[in-house]
Amino acid sequence: MDAIVGERHIMLVRLKQAEENLKNSRDQLRALAARLQSIRENERAVIAREIHDEFGQALTSLQLGLSWIAGKLTPKQQPLQEKIKSLSALVTSMIRSVQRIANKLRPGVLDELGLVKTLKSEAREFEGRTGIRCGFETNAGKATFDRLGAVAIFRIAQAALTNITRHAHASGAIITLMKRKNYLILTVNDNGKGITKKLIYSHDSLGIIGMRERTLALDGTLTLKGSKSKGTTLTVRIPLSRVLIGTASSSLVQDNTQ
Ligand SMILES: Nc1ncnc2c1ncn2[C@@H]1O[C@H](COP(=O)(O)OP(=O)(O)OP(=O)(O)O)[C@@H](O)[C@H]1O
Ligand SMILES: [Mg+2]
Numbered sequence: 001m002d003a004i005v006g007e008r009h010i011m012l013v014r015l016k017q018a019e020e021n022l023k024n025s026r027d028q029l030r031a032l033a034a035r036l037q038s039i040r041e042n043e044r045a046v047i048a049r050e051i052h053d054e055f056g057q058a059l060t061s062l063q064l065g066l067s068w069i070a071g072k073l074t075p076k077q078q079p080l081q082e083k084i085k086s087l088s089a090l091v092t093s094m095i096r097s098v099q100r101i102a103n104k105l106r107p108g109v110l111d112e113l114g115l116v117k118t119l120k121s122e123a124r125e126f127e128g129r130t131g132i133r134c135g136f137e138t139n140a141g142k143a144t145f146d147r148l149g150a151v152a153i154f155r156i157a158q159a160a161l162t163n164i165t166r167h168a169h170a171s172g173a174i175i176t177l178m179k180r181k182n183y184l185i186l187t188v189n190d191n192g193k194g195i196t197k198k199l200i201y202s203h204d205s206l207g208i209i210g211m212r213e214r215t216l217a218l219d220g221t222l223t224l225k226g227s228k229s230k231g232t233t234l235t236v237r238i239p240l241s242r243v244l245i246g247t248a249s250s251s252l253v254q255d256n257t258q
Contacts, residue, residue, distance in 0.1 A: 030213070030216060030217075033213040033217075034213065034216075034217035037152075037210075037213065037214060037217065038148070041106075041148075041151055044105040044106055045105070045106040047105055048101075048102040048103075048105035048106035048108075049102075049106070051098060051101060051102050051105070052098065052099070052102040055094075055098045056095065056098050056099070056102075059091055059094055059095045059098065060095065062091050063088060063091045063092070063095070066084050066087055066088045066091065067088070069084055070084045070085075070088070107151065107154055109121070110147070110150050110151060110154060111147070114144070114145065114150070115140075115143075115145045115150040115153060115154060115177070116138050116140055116141050116143070116177060118150075118154060119136060119138075119153075119154065119157055119175055119177060120136045120138075122154070122157065122158065122161070122175075123135065123136040123173075123175050126161050126165075126173070130165050132164065132165070132170055132171060132172060132173055132190075133171065133172040133173070134161075134172070134173045134174070134175065135172075135173070135174040135175070136174070136175045136176070136177075137174065137175075137176045137177075137178075138176065138177040138178065139178050139179055140177050140178065140179045140184065143179065143184075143244055144244065144245045145243050145244060145245065146243055146244065146245050149218055149238070149242060149243030149244075150243070152214045152215070152217070152218060153177075153184075153186055153236070153238075153243070155214060156186065156211045156214055156215065156222075156234075156236055157175060157186060157188055159207055159210065159211055160188035160211070160234045161173070161175075161188065162207075163207065163232075164188075164190045164192065164232075167192075167193075167195075168190045168192025168193060168231065168232060169192045169193050170190035170191050170192030170193075170231060171191060171192075172190065172191045173188065173189065173190040173191075174187075174188075174189045175187070175188050175189075176189075179240065182239060182240050182241070183237050183238065183239060183240060184237075184238050184239075184240050184243050184244075185235065185236065185237050185238075186234075186235070186236040186238075187233060187234065187235050187236075188233070188234045189231065189232070189233040189234075190231045190232050191230070191231040192231045192232060193228065193231070194226035194227045194228045194229075194230065194231055194232055195224055195225075195226035195232045196226060197226070200224045200226070208224065211234075211236075215236050215238065218238045218239075218242045218243060219238070219239055219242050220236055220237050220238035220239065220242070221236070221237050222234070222235070222236050222237075223235045
């Protein structure tokens with residue numbers, strides 16, 4: 001009898017140890033994922049800056065050079081003038097492409113406009129690009145977000161919109177960004193075919209896993225719900241203290257009253 005009790009005790013201790021090990025390695029993986037995400041954003045920022053500075057400057061010089069040559073041409077040199085005009089138009093469109101690529105790599109608009117206005121313009125752009133109606137609602141217009149938090153929320157919203165374009169077969173979508181109590185809540189909803197439970201939790205759903213990791217890095221939670229009649233809703237809930245700049249406890253009290 002004693003031997004059985006002893007063995008059971010040993011097994012329980014081992015099980016506890018295994019659970020502890022599993023938890024530790026899960027925590028480590030989570031920390032690694034967060035670190036990789038931040039390295040990725042930093043690298044994107046460096047590449048964006050290099051593209052912007054190197055190509056942007058070279059193209060601007062090219063543009064100036066072309067204008068200079070155009071100024072030296074006489075009215076008789078019509079074919080040359082036309083050639084320079086078309087080259088100059090090409091350079092202008094390349095400058096725009098460079099800006100677009102750099103902006104995609106590092107959403108500079110986030111610094112200029114802030115998260116709320118960036119999401120609003122993303123919704124408008126999404127609607128123009130895809131033809132899927134896209135609304136935006138918020139009560140956080142006055143909040144100032146910390147850059148890391150803003151980038152994470154923006155990337156999650158972008159990934160959710162990309163999923164809608166690629167998978168949902170929707171005709172409409174709505175993004176909301178709300179301050180409720182001590183939380184910031186982002187939702188992205190569509191009226192499409194609805195994501196299945198299996199896909200929400202699949203190991204192959206790397207896009208969703210990436211969104212969840214970004215959320216967990218900010219101590220938040222992410223849920224996805226799908227239904228054939230109601231489409232898909234993504235909800236991300238993050239403590240305000242992790243995303244707002246200078247969230248002292250006094251300002252949290254103020255936020256509660258809004
Ligand atoms: N809004 C949606 N409506 C319907 N199905 C969706 C929606 N979002 C995601 N899904 C389904 O869930 C799957 C997993 O999405 P996830 O974003 O993880 O991967 P993905 O979009 O296929 O690839 P990527 O890694 O490029 O994001 C999708 O392949 C799609 O079948
Ligand atoms: Mg995806």
